[in-house]
Amino acid sequence: MKYTTILVFLLLLMTSCTKAGPLAYGMCQAGCASVVVACYSAAGAVFGTVTGGLGAPPAIIACNLAFGKCSAVCAAIALTPTP
Secondary structure (H helix, E strand, O other): OHHHHHHHHHHHHHHHOOEOHHHHHHHHHHHHHHHHHHHHHHOOOOOOOOOOOOOOOHHHHHHHHHHHHHHHHHHHHHOOEOO
């Protein structure tokens, strides 16, 4: 019983210092993905079917750039430690 109490106490100590972490990052990325899907749809394409190469329409390239910027903001905000 003594070891169980110590283990629970240590687990509580480790969880007291949290980060925004994977859940917040996943939620942010889901938001980015829904926006890029809407952007592709507005451009007349389906997200995931255009490679973004040399022959890609400018609207698709703009969607890809916006998605990249959104993903970078998610990483900067959601993965930094919070007090």
